[in-house]
Structure formats: structure tokens, C-alpha cells
Amino acid sequence: MSEAKKLINELLVEIFNRILAIEEEALRNAGVALSMTEIHVLEAVGNVPEPSMTLIAAKLGITVGSLTTSVATLANKGFVIRKRPEDDRRKVLVELTPAAHKTLEIHSKFHEKMIDSIFEDLKVEEDEVLLASLRRVATYFRK
Amino acid sequence: MSEAKKLINELLVEIFNRILAIEEEALRNAGVALSMTEIHVLEAVGNVPEPSMTLIAAKLGITVGSLTTSVATLANKGFVIRKRPEDDRRKVLVELTPAAHKTLEIHSKFHEKMIDSIFEDLKVEEDEVLLASLRRVATYFRK
DNA sequence: TGACATTACTTTGAATTTCAAACAATAATA
DNA sequence: TATTATTGTTTGAAATTCAAAGTAATGTCA
Numbered sequence A, B: 001m002s003e004a005k006k007l008i009n010e011l012l013v014e015i016f017n018r019i020l021a022i023e024e025e026a027l028r029n030a031g032v033a034l035s036m037t038e039i040h041v042l043e044a045v046g047n048v049p050e051p052s053m054t055l056i057a058a059k060l061g062i063t064v065g066s067l068t069t070s071v072a073t074l075a076n077k078g079f080v081i082r083k084r085p086e087d088d089r090r091k092v093l094v095e096l097t098p099a100a101h102k103t104l105e106i107h108s109k110f111h112e113k114m115i116d117s118i119f120e121d122l123k124v125e126e127d128e129v130l131l132a133s134l135r136r137v138a139t140y141f142r143k
Numbered sequence C: 001t002g003a004c005a006t007t008a009c010t011t012t013g014a015a016t017t018t019c020a021a022a023c024a025a026t027a028a029t030a
Numbered sequence D: 001t002a003t004t005a006t007t008g009t010t011t012g013a014a015a016t017t018c019a020a021a022g023t024a025a026t027g028t029c030a
Helices: A003-029 A036-047 A053-060 A064-076 A098-119 A124-142 B003-029 B036-047 B053-060 B064-076 B098-119 B124-142
Strands: A080-083 A093-096 B080-083 B093-096
Touching (some): A003 A036, A003 A098, A003 B003, A003 B098, A003 B124, A036 A053, A036 A064, A036 A098, A053 A064, A093 A098, B064 B080, B093 B098
Antiparallel strands (some): A080 A093, B080 B093
């Protein structure tokens, strides 16, 4: 492995170790009192089409049982609403409230800034190459 | 934010959500029965010069109290040894056992493969550009 | 030197997050 | 209709973490 890759590896590990705490603090400073775990649940709810408990849990890589607890807390805090659809009353569809959307907006601004600062030196053509690599890794992980 | 960056962001979030479980499973398949949290502690012990509890905790971004529990477990499992140095008997220096080195070897092989598969399409020159960006981000995070 | 402060670590008690397994309700199938 | 499958919730337990209090060793300085 090249020296550059070793350094990249070390940096990624370090960033990985700190990113959650940093993001959580950024949110706290913006007046948001949710944990990163809760933010991730809201993100998944927002990104999954027809977000049932099963689909959200799959997106997050956690069990439905774990998600039940988390969604119950978020419902109590007023960030999501649960609905039983008439066409299949076994399901629970989760909806984001306006408060949740506002929170996600703050969070995604932070993410955007972070991604920009990582890639600001890379030209778009190189972005495409990196994107192809990341796609390959994501595919590898999903199998 | 460009379309490419949005996709990169989504992929990073997805990978972030799954990477720990994936790495843990890879280790289990290789006969290692440690959690990723425990692996990270071993990594930090291996990478910090004169690894005292305080320095290891700082490297990991956790409190010394949290680390005490973790190191106690790892000592029980035979992966680390704790020593009180004669020159300052308040300190605890942590040492990796041969079992720990073997485990870290397995883990770093996995990491190496992962990093390689992410960056195999990028030329070394581009690696350098990316590295500079990551360095900037790491610096930003450390402040 | 002796008292007080600082440093390094452990212990304690509690919160969060997670899982597996058991349970309940609804829908699909045979 | 009876059985099986799907979808979620509940329960009990484990892992990880923190803040705060406690212990022991070292440093300071009057």
C-alpha cells in the first residue's frame, strides 16, 4: 500500500472516530437537542420512499425492534408521526414533522460544507472517477 | 452542490452506517471474537507512543473512565497487559499481546483491501490531491 | 518539610443504543 | 376456514458511553 494510501487510511480512521461527536456538537450549537442516532433515523425516514418500519430499519442496518424504540422517542419529541395505512394495517408509515425537516436542513448544510471542504480541490472529472469507485464499494457492501 | 457530490454524500452516509457491522463480520469470519469498539482500542494502543490511559482515550475521543472499562475487558481476554511504570506510578501503560498483534494484522488487511478498492481507479497524482484535502479536513476537525 | 493542588486512573450509577426472542395483529394462501 | 407469512411491538439483557465522585501518586511552594 502506498504511503499516500496509508495516510488516507489513518485520516479516515481518525475522522471516523470523531465525526459523530463533531456533528452532534454542531447540531447542539444550532439549538438541536437530538443525538446523531436520532438524526440518522430522521434522514432514513426522509430518504426511503413509503417509509415503513421494515424499510427504514433496512436502510439503517438495524433491526426493526431497535427502530421501534427510536421512532417512539422521536414521536414523543414531536419529530415524526406514525400512521397505519388502510390498505395494509400491519404496516406503520413514518412521516417527518416540520420540526424534523427544519432539523434535517441544518444537518444537511453541515454535511454539504464538509463534503465541499473534502473535495474542493478535486476537479469534477476526478469526482466522477471517485464516484465510480465509491459506487463499486457500495455495491460490494450491499451484496 | 453538484450531483456527483450529492451521490458521494449519500454513499458515504450509507457506507458509514454499515461499515462497522461489515468489519465486525469480516473479523468474526476470520475467527476473531472482538467488537469493533475493542478493535479500535487495540489500534489506538498500537498507534500511540507511550500509550497511557489518557493518551489512548484522547486518540479515541472517549473519556478515560470509558476506556478503563474497555481495557479491563481486553486485559481479561488476554489482548493487553497493563503496567505501572516505575518513574510515575500514577500512570498505566498498556501493551498489546501477541494475540492482539495477530488480530490487528487481520483487521488491517481488511482495511487495506477496502482502501485499495476505493482508490484503485485514482492515479497517484490524484491520491495526492485527495490526501491534501483530507489533511485539511483532519486539521479542521482537530481544532 | 508539610499542606495543598494537580495529575492519572478507577469506580459508580445512569442513559443510550442495540439485539434476539417472544408476542400480537393483520394479510395471504391453500 | 385454517395455516402460514408478514409487519411491528415488547421484553430482557448486553455493550458502550458519560459525569461525578473517589483513590493514589506526584508536584508546588510557603
